[in-house]
Amino acid sequence: MPKYVIERAIPNIGAVSAGDLQAISQKSCGVLRDMGPEVQWVHSYVTGxxxxxxxxxxxxxxxxxxxxxxxxxxxxxxxxxxxxxxxTAEV
Incomplete structure (x- = not known):
């Protein structure tokens, strides 16, 4: 299955609480469950x-x-x- 990188601009996301990140993750997982196995979240990197x-x-x-x-x-x-x-650099 192809892999994608998604960039999401969300001001001050790096400062949100663990509870807020949990709520965002739960929302994402709920949508994914409804959509089926053709789209899967692997992981995300949160920056500022x-x-x-x-x-x-x-x-x-x-x-x-x-x-x-x-x-x-x-x-x-x-x-x-x-x-x-x-x-990759190794010969």
Missing amino acids: DKIYCVYNATSEELVREHARLGGFPADSVARVVTTIDPT
């Missing part, structure tokens, strides 16, 4: 003013539909074409 999410999905449209149904911004959705890491 943005959340970067990694999803597996059969299409970009499903990722955007999840955002719409959940009321989350999806400022950028990019399909991952490959990954690199320090082992």
